[in-house]
Amino acid sequence: MSYHLYFNGQILPIESALFQTNDLSLLRGYGMFDYFRTYNGVPFRWNDYWARFENSARLLKLPLPVSQEETAAILTELHTRAGEAEVAFRFVLTGGYSADSVSVVQPNFLIRCEPLPKDNPAGLLKGIKVLPYDYVRDLPEIKTTNYVHMILMADEMKQQQAADLLFHKDNEISELTRSNVFLFKGDSLITPDRNILNGITRRTVLELAAPHFDVQVRPVLLDELLHANEVFTTSTTKWAMPIVQVGEHTIGNGTPGNRTLKIQELFVKLVEQWGK
C-alpha cells in the first residue's frame, strides 16, 4: 500500500514528475487548491469542502473537469491504495498548459492523497505565539495558491519562536496565513466577517459554539484582539488552537482559556463520532 495521486484521469505514485513547464500555476501563479482530511476513515464535511472548491474554481473562471460524484470515487480509490485509516486530500486546480503563457485552455486537476500532518498537541494545550503582519490577502475568498508571505517569513517566525502570522491592515484583522481567527470577550465569541477565507473548521466552530456563547461575526480591530480574554485559530489541521502571544503582547494571562478549551472539547466530540 502506498500514497498515490490523481492527475487528469490517471492514478499514479505520489512522487511522479508530471507537470510540463508551461503550466500557468508555475509561470503565472494561476492556481487554486483545497485541503481536507478524514476522521474514522470518512472525509470530514466533504460537501462543504467540495462546494468551496467549486466556488474558488468559478471565481478563477476555471471549469472543473470532473463532477463531485466522480471525484468521490477517486478519493475512495486513493484512500484504498494508501492503506491508512486516516489520510489528507489536497486538491490543486491550475490554469493548465499555455502556449502563450497567458491563455487558459484546459485546467490541470491534481488530487494528492497525503499522510496526515503531525499534529501539535503541545500547541493545543499551551497555546502558540503569532506575529502581527501588515497585510491583507489578495482575493481572500478564493483559496488561491498564493502563500508567498508565509514562506518568506518562515525564518523570521522560527527566530521569534512564532508559529504563524496574524494578518492585519489599517488596524483591522483578517486571518492567519492558513487559518481563521476568533476571540472571546467574556462570553462573546467574535470572528472577522471580511477579507477572509471561508474556513470549514471556522463554520464548524460557529455551529458548535452557537448554543453556548453569544456569537458575533463582524469586523474586528487589532486592538480589540490584543485586549481579548482569549484568542484562538481554526483550521483543518489546527482544530481550535489557542493563541497566547501576539508579537511581544500576551493575551489574557498567557495560557489557554476555559472557553477555548470548551470549543476544543466540542470539536473533539464531533470528530470522534464523525462517520459513525
Next chain:
Amino acid sequence: MSYHLYFNGQILPIESALFQTNDLSLLRGYGMFDYFRTYNGVPFRWNDYWARFENSARLLKLPLPVSQEETAAILTELHTRAGEAEVAFRFVLTGGYSADSVSVVQPNFLIRCEPLPKDNPAGLLKGIKVLPYDYVRDLPEIKTTNYVHMILMADEMKQQQAADLLFHKDNEISELTRSNVFLFKGDSLITPDRNILNGITRRTVLELAAPHFDVQVRPVLLDELLHANEVFTTSTTKWAMPIVQVGEHTIGNGTPGNRTLKIQELFVKLVEQWGK
C-alpha cells in the same frame, strides 16, 4: 533543431513533464521568473537581466544553484539546439519540492528557450487601449510568478478590446500587468518611481531619452496620465508601445504622438546594432 529547456542540470525537450506535484510554486505560488530575448543572436542586456534575477532570488531567499557564467553556457547550448537566429529565454526559480508544503529545501531552476512571441506592429503604429484597474502588485520589486489578475481579467479585456490593464491605487499609477508606463507632458518624459518592477526596457528608454527630453522619475497620479499629451508602455516584447485609450478616455488626439515615435526610433536603432 528544436526548442529545449534546462532543468536542474539537464537539457531536455521543451515539452518534457518534469515537475513533481509538491513543488512550492505549484502548491504555494512561491516562485519567480525572468524573461529576455536576443537581437542579432545576442541576449539583450544580459548583465542587467541577470542582476535583476539575482535580486529577485535574494529577496525571496532562494539560493541560485548556478553562476552567471555557467548560466551563459547553458543559454548558448539551448540557443544552438533551437537553431533559430532569435529566441527568448524564460528563467523560473521555484521554492522546490517540499515534504510539508511549507519549507524550502532546494529550489528548482528552469530555463526555457522559446520562440519569439508574435510582435504587434499594428499596436506600435496605432497604439493600444488599456483598462484602468484598481490594484497594486504585491512585492512589486520582485518578479514573482503572481499574475493572477492579468489572467482573471483576460475575458473582460477581450470584450472591451483592450490589450492590457493599467494598475492604479489611491489615484497613483504604478505599471501595467507586465510592463512599465511613461507619459509625455510637453517635452517632459515622466515615469513612476515606486510600486513597479525595475524594467530593463524602462531603463533602456530612460537612457535613450535623457539627451532629448526632460526626464522625471517620480510618483504619477492617474489624473495626470489621463491628461498627458502622450502615453506609452515598455517591455521586452512591447518595446515602446503607444497607449491611446485608457478605458473610455482618449489620450491626446487618440493617435501615437511624435515624441513616442522618436523613442521607438531610438530603440529600434539600438537593437538593430545590438551585438554588432
